Amino acid sequence: MTRNFTIGVIAMAAIVVASNILVQHLFGNWLTWGAFTYPLAFLVTDLMNRFYGAQAARRVVLVGFGVGLICSVIGTQIMGEFGPLVTLRVALASGVAFLCAQLLDVAIFDRLRSGAWWRAPLVSTLVGASADTALFFTIAFSAGLVWLEPGNDVSWANEALPLLGFGPVAPLWVSLAVADWGVKLALALLALVPFRLIVRKFHPQPA
Numbered sequence: 001m002t003r004n005f006t007i008g009v010i011a012m013a014a015i016v017v018a019s020n021i022l023v024q025h026l027f028g029n030w031l032t033w034g035a036f037t038y039p040l041a042f043l044v045t046d047l048m049n050r051f052y053g054a055q056a057a058r059r060v061v062l063v064g065f066g067v068g069l070i071c072s073v074i075g076t077q078i079m080g081e082f083g084p085l086v087t088l089r090v091a092l093a094s095g096v097a098f099l100c101a102q103l104l105d106v107a108i109f110d111r112l113r114s115g116a117w118w119r120a121p122l123v124s125t126l127v128g129a130s131a132d133t134a135l136f137f138t139i140a141f142s143a144g145l146v147w148l149e150p151g152n153d154v155s156w157a158n159e160a161l162p163l164l165g166f167g168p169v170a171p172l173w174v175s176l177a178v179a180d181w182g183v184k185l186a187l188a189l190l191a192l193v194p195f196r197l198i199v200r201k202f203h204p205q206p207a
Helices: 002-022 040-052 054-076 088-112 119-141 143-148 172-190 192-202
Strands: 160-162 169-171
Touching (some): 002 040, 002 054, 040 054, 040 088, 040 119, 040 192, 054 088, 088 119, 119 143, 119 172, 169 172, 172 192
């Protein structure tokens, strides 16, 4: 049990580190590569919740939060073309979104754990991922929250453009959020496959 829990902790830390690195690299016009790795954190949280319960899952979440905090601090010290790779708003948004979304995921999963095997991981991930996207992009880029870091120019993120390039006009950050949300929802469905396989292998009781 201890060995598998340790693997879960390491997996969460690795996902957070990888996502913090890959978020610096674009995938198309609306996404970064980090959008494809970060949602795996929900899979790790749900597996830990299934195997060891909500309290253990929260400990794994706190490890991920701590690793993310360290990555953000390091990022603020690395200068890119337009300033620090991680601004105060982005660091705040990342931490708040991760912690709130993951703890929400844990609570919902725990509430639904006795139902059909797919319901707890699917519903908890969909709700948690939606909260994560809404919190991160709003805190990081909304013009209404410019007071969080007055010296950080987020005008680029508030440029009015067609949503995802073809929809109604909206701030750029809304398109980024919608694209990110879509990837998370798709991966939430795909993650049901490894969730089921891993649970069947290591926790053969009805899931």
